[in-house]
Amino acid sequence: MTGSPATRTPPAAAAVHEHGWLVESAHRTSEGIVQYVRCADCGVRRVDVAAVPAVVPGAVSRELG
Template identity: 80%
Template sequence: MTGSPATRSAPAPVIAHEHGWLVESAHRTSEGIVQYVRCAECGVRRVDIAAVPVVVPAAASREFG
């Protein structure tokens, strides 16, 4: 890498946002309804599970992508 530390640019900061999850697919299992979701803004994905259809789904995986 060339240049002095004063002239090197720092990496762009990661801007956090509240994800807006879209369900890409879902299916029933013995544990409840598994949903494969994707953030509409950044495209990150995760897997959710809803034990009862009227309960808000909880993340069953970490975000990836």
């Protein structure tokens, strides 16, 4: 992998399975609730944001791993 942690491309193996996301931490912002999540299986991470708590969060970053 090359680049800074924020721009690294995930390994090809990370895209082989459906990720099971675990919330590592979360906080409220002006954009909604930001969640830092990690795949329980492969450890890849991403950042999600939910504009309204009742809405399923959507990824706002690429998967990092």
